Amino acid sequence: MGYPHKPHPKETAVLSRYFGDPDARTYKGWVKRGGYEAWKQAQTMAPAAITEAVKESGLRGRGGAGFPTGLKWSFMPKEKKKPHYLCVNADESEPGTFKDREIMRWTPHALLEGTAIAMRAIQAEVGYIYIRGEFTEPYAIMEQALAEASAAAVFGDLKIHLHRGAGAYICGEETALMNSIEGKRGNPRIKPPFPAAVGVFGLPTTINNVETLAAVPPILTNGPAWYKKLSLSNPKSTGTKLFSVCGQVQKPGNYEVTMGFPLKDLLYELCGGMQPGRTLKACIPGGSSVPILNRDETESCLLDYEGAVEQGTMLGSGGVIVFDDSADLVYQIMRLARFYAHESCAQCTQCREGTAWTTKILERILAGQGKTSDLDLLLDLAENMTGKTICVLSDSCAAPVVSGIKKFRSEFEDYIAGRRRPVMVA
Amino acid sequence: MSVSARPAHETGMEEYQPVFTGKVLAELQAILARYPTKQGALLPALWLVQQQRGWISDRDMTEVAALLGLTPAYVKGVVTFYTMYHQHPVGTHFVQVCTTSPCNICGAEDVVKALLEATGAKELGATSPDGKWTVIEVECLGACGFATPVLINDDFIESVRPEKVAELVRKYQ
Ligand SMILES: Cc1cc2nc3c(=O)[nH]c(=O)nc-3n(C[C@H](O)[C@H](O)[C@H](O)COP(=O)(O)O)c2cc1C
Ligand code: SF4
Numbered sequence: 001m002g003y004p005h006k007p008h009p010k011e012t013a014v015l016s017r018y019f020g021d022p023d024a025r026t027y028k029g030w031v032k033r034g035g036y037e038a039w040k041q042a043q044t045m046a047p048a049a050i051t052e053a054v055k056e057s058g059l060r061g062r063g064g065a066g067f068p069t070g071l072k073w074s075f076m077p078k079e080k081k082k083p084h085y086l087c088v089n090a091d092e093s094e095p096g097t098f099k100d101r102e103i104m105r106w107t108p109h110a111l112l113e114g115t116a117i118a119m120r121a122i123q124a125e126v127g128y129i130y131i132r133g134e135f136t137e138p139y140a141i142m143e144q145a146l147a148e149a150s151a152a153a154v155f156g157d158l159k160i161h162l163h164r165g166a167g168a169y170i171c172g173e174e175t176a177l178m179n180s181i182e183g184k185r186g187n188p189r190i191k192p193p194f195p196a197a198v199g200v201f202g203l204p205t206t207i208n209n210v211e212t213l214a215a216v217p218p219i220l221t222n223g224p225a226w227y228k229k230l231s232l233s234n235p236k237s238t239g240t241k242l243f244s245v246c247g248q249v250q251k252p253g254n255y256e257v258t259m260g261f262p263l264k265d266l267l268y269e270l271c272g273g274m275q276p277g278r279t280l281k282a283c284i285p286g287g288s289s290v291p292i293l294n295r296d297e298t299e300s301c302l303l304d305y306e307g308a309v310e311q312g313t314m315l316g317s318g319g320v321i322v323f324d325d326s327a328d329l330v331y332q333i334m335r336l337a338r339f340y341a342h343e344s345c346a347q348c349t350q351c352r353e354g355t356a357w358t359t360k361i362l363e364r365i366l367a368g369q370g371k372t373s374d375l376d377l378l379l380d381l382a383e384n385m386t387g388k389t390i391c392v393l394s395d396s397c398a399a400p401v402v403s404g405i406k407k408f409r410s411e412f413e414d415y416i417a418g419r420r421r422p423v424m425v426a
Numbered sequence: 427m428s429v430s431a432r433p434a435h436e437t438g439m440e441e442y443q444p445v446f447t448g449k450v451l452a453e454l455q456a457i458l459a460r461y462p463t464k465q466g467a468l469l470p471a472l473w474l475v476q477q478q479r480g481w482i483s484d485r486d487m488t489e490v491a492a493l494l495g496l497t498p499a500y501v502k503g504v505v506t507f508y509t510m511y512h513q514h515p516v517g518t519h520f521v522q523v524c525t526t527s528p529c530n531i532c533g534a535e536d537v538v539k540a541l542l543e544a545t546g547a548k549e550l551g552a553t554s555p556d557g558k559w560t561v562i563e564v565e566c567l568g569a570c571g572f573a574t575p576v577l578i579n580d581d582f583i584e585s586v587r588p589e590k591v592a593e594l595v596r597k598y599q
């Protein structure tokens with residue numbers, strides 16, 4: 001990825017090609033590197049033709065759900081009766097994920113260019129880039145880039161604005177993000193209606209993730225066929241993807257590989273493996289909201305949407321969290337549950353109560369006061385938290401708990417049976 | 427206006443000095459042009475207040491409400507939803523440390539301990555006796571590969587280790 005360490009020969013640097021190169025941040029530097037050529041090309045294309053090219057490339061949303069991008073764009077009304085909006089999701093708050101931050105820090109113009117192209121495709125006149133409040137540096141860099149591009153009148157009549165969040169994971173959920181832009185509490189909305197019909201300010205809206213949009217310019221310049229060929233395993237997963245690797249590996253960081261790349265190689269080769277003397281215990285491959293893999297599953301997992309599902313998990317945002325044999329998974333799962341309890345917007349009873357009780361029960365187990373029945377209670381709770389709420393935050397809390405108990409049950413039982421010293425006070 | 431202007435409305439006795447005058451008001455007007463509704467400017471307006479005052483008081487909320495055609499109760503409802511808006515004064519150096527799982531597994535709790543000690547803040551959320559430091563734990567800061575990230579006001583600092591904390595704190599003293 002070029003920053004903070006040299007790219008590995010097995011990486012395919014498309015999005016990360018200029019990471020670590022401050023000159024690429026400037027408007028002039030970006031143009032020198034072929035930047036804004038794709039935008040020029042897009043301006044000669046009919047909106048539907050841009051959407052068609054993106055459809056053809058096979059690009060899928062990098063924000064977590066993996067929804068086909070071109071198809072999403074095609075849901076926008078063709079005949080324009082009202083203003084259209086684009087929202088750019090730069091809220092990046094899913095534990096384990098830190099790729100959009102690097103795109104904004106190193107190649108802000110790649111995001112702006114992708115944003116402009118998407119706006120043309122969906123016929124939007126206004127675009128909001130929603131950047132989480134804690135991202136002070138990326139915000140400043142984006143602000144500077146936007147000012148430089150605007151001074152050069154790159155975007156014509158299009159209006160692109162930055163909108164700063166104020167600390168709330170849930171605002172990454174698409175309809176919560178729209179409420180937040182409207183000056184409301186970040187509560188997710190009941191769907192339908194979907195954003196393409198009723199989005200931000202009640203008008204037709206498309207929302208895309210930063211990485212998704214940054215992938216659009218190279219798709220136009222190199223052609224959809226080029227992008228489609230970037231696929232090592234399943235043809236339904238195309239292109240390159242940034243994987244943010246964190247936790248107990250030697251070289252955490254962002255790595256860009258072609259879809260279908262083996263997770264094993266990512267961890268043992270690109271990331272330099274575990275710390276000396278340590279072995280891999282578990283891995284969460286798609287941000288904290290997806291099921292945990294054990295060692296065997298991790299070593300068999302191919303990094304594309306289908307490969308992750310085959311191992312019983314999801315590719316999600318591509319945030320890879322690694323645990324070695326020294327990790328206390330009960331404690332770490334409690335810490336994730338606490339995250340969701342803290343971040344629940346509290347609209348739905350199952351989520352508000354479920355995330356809080358899951359955390360409490362796990363804390364009780366860690367304090368040495370767990371009961372044998374607690375594990376069934378946790379699984380029961382998890383079932384009630386899955387598929388029953390306005391958004392999937394609730395399901396996201398259940399995923400690591402259920403997979404954790406299923407795959408690492410003895411660790412929980414050790415605390416309950418008193419074989420392991422309590423690490424928390426009740 | 428500097429952070430030291432705070433006591434004026436802390437006591438509730440002095441006449442309220444509006445935030446939105448002169449340059450700040452002009453800034454708000456530029457922001458209003460970006461949204462089709464006045465309400466859309468609420469989050470940016472609250473950021474402006476916090477930048478000017480260091481925190482957002484009830485009287486500030488009333489001022490914002492009047493400017494944007496909202497009720498003070500509504501504005502309060504929004505302020506309380508977002509964790510980054512301060513409803514009370516905080517230390518001159520406001521420190522946010524990530525302790526979510528990926529950072530936790532890399533030793534974030536020790537970073538918190540070292541910060542509480544080096545700043546004299548003693549307790550999470552409490553301000554040090556000299557009024558300079560407030561340390562809080564926060565959830566994932568979106569920089570998990572650079573454990574442990576720490577925000578000191580607007581400075582985002584990566585890869586903080588417990589043994590480096592004392593030196594870091596000295597830089598801000
Ligand atoms: C609780 C929750 C949090 C989310 N957080 C983010 C986020 O931080 N960034 C993001 O891009 N998508 C996030 N998403 C997914 C978005 O709702 C949405 O699917 C995505 O932005 C669509 O863009 P894409 O199609 O380009 O992936 C989140 C979803 C949920 C349910
Ligand atoms: S599932 Fe949780 S976060 Fe999502 S809307 Fe319901 S209460 Fe809010």
Ligand code: FES
Nearest residue numbers: 524529567569570
């Ligand atoms: S978990 Fe600490 S920055 Fe993400």
